[in-house]
Amino acid sequence: MPPLVASTGVAPVVRRVLKDALLWALLAVPAVGADRIGLNEPRAPWQELAGLAVLALAVALHRARPLLAFLAVAALGLVASPALFTVSYGPALAVFALLLGARSGGGRPVLVSFAGIAVAGTVRILVRDVDPAPEWLVLLATLLFAGCFPWLVGRYWRQRAALVSSALARAEQLEREQLIVADRARLRERARIAQDMHDSLGHELSLLALRAGALQLDPGLDERHRAAAAELRGAAADATDRLREIIGLLREEGDESAPLVPAGETVEALVERAGTSGLDVRLHTEGKLGGARRDVLCERIVHRVVQEALTNAVKYAPGAAVRVDLVRDAAGATVTVTDEGAPDAPRGEGGTGLIGLRERVLDEGGNFHAGPYGEGFRVHAWLPAERLPRLDAPHPQAQVLVGLRRRTLLSFAAAGAAGVLLVAGTFAWYAYSKTHSVLRPADYARLDTGMSEADVRKVLPERDVADPPDDRAPEPPAGADCHYYRASGQLFVSVEHFRLCFEDGRLVAKDAVPAAGKDRE
Numbered sequence: 001m002p003p004l005v006a007s008t009g010v011a012p013v014v015r016r017v018l019k020d021a022l023l024w025a026l027l028a029v030p031a032v033g034a035d036r037i038g039l040n041e042p043r044a045p046w047q048e049l050a051g052l053a054v055l056a057l058a059v060a061l062h063r064a065r066p067l068l069a070f071l072a073v074a075a076l077g078l079v080a081s082p083a084l085f086t087v088s089y090g091p092a093l094a095v096f097a098l099l100l101g102a103r104s105g106g107g108r109p110v111l112v113s114f115a116g117i118a119v120a121g122t123v124r125i126l127v128r129d130v131d132p133a134p135e136w137l138v139l140l141a142t143l144l145f146a147g148c149f150p151w152l153v154g155r156y157w158r159q160r161a162a163l164v165s166s167a168l169a170r171a172e173q174l175e176r177e178q179l180i181v182a183d184r185a186r187l188r189e190r191a192r193i194a195q196d197m198h199d200s201l202g203h204e205l206s207l208l209a210l211r212a213g214a215l216q217l218d219p220g221l222d223e224r225h226r227a228a229a230a231e232l233r234g235a236a237a238d239a240t241d242r243l244r245e246i247i248g249l250l251r252e253e254g255d256e257s258a259p260l261v262p263a264g265e266t267v268e269a270l271v272e273r274a275g276t277s278g279l280d281v282r283l284h285t286e287g288k289l290g291g292a293r294r295d296v297l298c299e300r301i302v303h304r305v306v307q308e309a310l311t312n313a314v315k316y317a318p319g320a321a322v323r324v325d326l327v328r329d330a331a332g333a334t335v336t337v338t339d340e341g342a343p344d345a346p347r348g349e350g351g352t353g354l355i356g357l358r359e360r361v362l363d364e365g366g367n368f369h370a371g372p373y374g375e376g377f378r379v380h381a382w383l384p385a386e387r388l389p390r391l392d393a394p395h396p397q398a399q400v401l402v403g404l405r406r407r408t409l410l411s412f413a414a415a416g417a418a419g420v421l422l423v424a425g426t427f428a429w430y431a432y433s434k435t436h437s438v439l440r441p442a443d444y445a446r447l448d449t450g451m452s453e454a455d456v457r458k459v460l461p462e463r464d465v466a467d468p469p470d471d472r473a474p475e476p477p478a479g480a481d482c483h484y485y486r487a488s489g490q491l492f493v494s495v496e497h498f499r500l501c502f503e504d505g506r507l508v509a510k511d512a513v514p515a516a517g518k519d520r521e
Contacts, residue, residue, distance in 0.1 A: 034087040082124035083138040101154020280321040287328035309337035309379040317342040332384040341376030437463040439485035
């Protein structure tokens with residue numbers, strides 16, 4: 001067993017070391033091979049070894065310190081070329097930028113690093129005695145396409161992996177929530193059935209107690225029958241209390257959900273039955289609901305509201321007059337039950353019955369209010385004809401991930417726009433520099449050696465050529481200051497050039513340099 005534990009701990013380390021060694025070997029191929037095939041200026045062996053050592057250091061740091069590894073490779077590129085673009089270290093720069101995006105979460109330090117690299121490269125370009133514009137454009141293009149774009153791709157991969165992981169975790173969470181919701185639905189169904197039983201039987205027992213109270217006050221009965229009526233009234237009250245206790249146990253411990261048979265009694269029949277039991281109740285109705293499923297549900301809930309309100313009126317305001325107003329129209333059903341109250345019968349906002357009704361009405365998209373009204377109590381409920389669906393808010397984690405994806409896409413769009421502008425700017429600069437360094441052949445023919453430099457400058461263009469064809473030109477006069485000019489404004493092709501050499505303020509030599517691929521006459 002111990003050897004197995006040791007092997008399971010060592011194996012990941014070995015695999016990591018092998019992967020890093022393979023990465024270093026792949027990046028070392030262009031670092032060494034570019035010099036061998038002539039893609040770079042030849043370098044001393046110690047420079048090549050130093051570059052390989054820096055690459056090895058970056059490979060060792062890229063897991064724990066990805067930004068530091070990227071900066072090490074970028075510094076290596078700037079040392080090799082002020083414009084950052086080198087065949088030897090360009091692939092390594094792109095690879096470590098990709099790894100930086102895949103392993104680094106913060107974007108601000110990376111952007112600051114990009115800006116620092118651009119500033120360092122610009123300083124190196126400015127201290128050289130060359131035209132800085134072309135090299136600066138190459139620096140920006142290298143930083144954009146070998147740094148910024150790979151970094152954005154790495155960020156996209158990392159965020160995509162986070163999205164997939166979050167989706168799997170969310171699916172597992174939804175599965176657990178579905179089980180919880182099913183359990184809660186079963187509990188709510190049991191609670192609803194229990195509440196219906198409490199309200200229905202409680203209402204009947206309240207009416208029974210009301211009838212017994214009427215018998216107790218009947219002058220035609222003897223004392224024995226009055227005592228029996230009093231006992232009946234007390235038994236009804238005790239039965240109501242025991243019913244409440246039993247219903248409480250059912251709501252907490254019941255396991256099986258039983259079917260609930262819809263009450264067939266209408267509101268009108270309920271009020272009439274309460275009136276025959278001795279309750280002073282009046283009913284006012286307007287309109288009528290249809291027979292659709294939604295209408296039946298609204299009618300049942302209205303029945304429950306009236307039933308609970310009448311039960312509370314009998315219990316808390318015995319002898320008080322009660323008014324029931326019911327309006328049914330196309331918008332829904334509105335019911336209001338108001339009692340006149342009774343002396344020495346204070347009430348609050350209602351018990352568990354009203355609380356359950358409020359939840360049920362609100363669950364159907366309506367509104368519910370119960371509370372003191374004048375000297376008595378009023379219960380008001382409105383149920384809409386159509387229940388509006390609930391719109392659940394997106395999961396917070398999903399919102400965060402969607403925001404990350406949006407920011408990544410915007411970053412890609414910004415980098416792409418910057419690339420387009422950079423390419424367009426490069427082309428514009430190329431066209432400007434080439435077309436404004438043209439010396440017309442007729443003007444060149446009028447120039448003679450021995451002319452003053454001031455007279456020659458009168459026919460010269462604004463600029464001279466920044467990349468002169470030295471390899472095709474003849475040997476310049478010793479000590480002379482030579483300038484090259486294009487003979488044509490054509491772009492993207494090799495054209496003939498003119499070379500003018502000055503010494504001591506005089507034109508000492510003029511030469512025509514043929515285009516590439518043509519022999520000098």
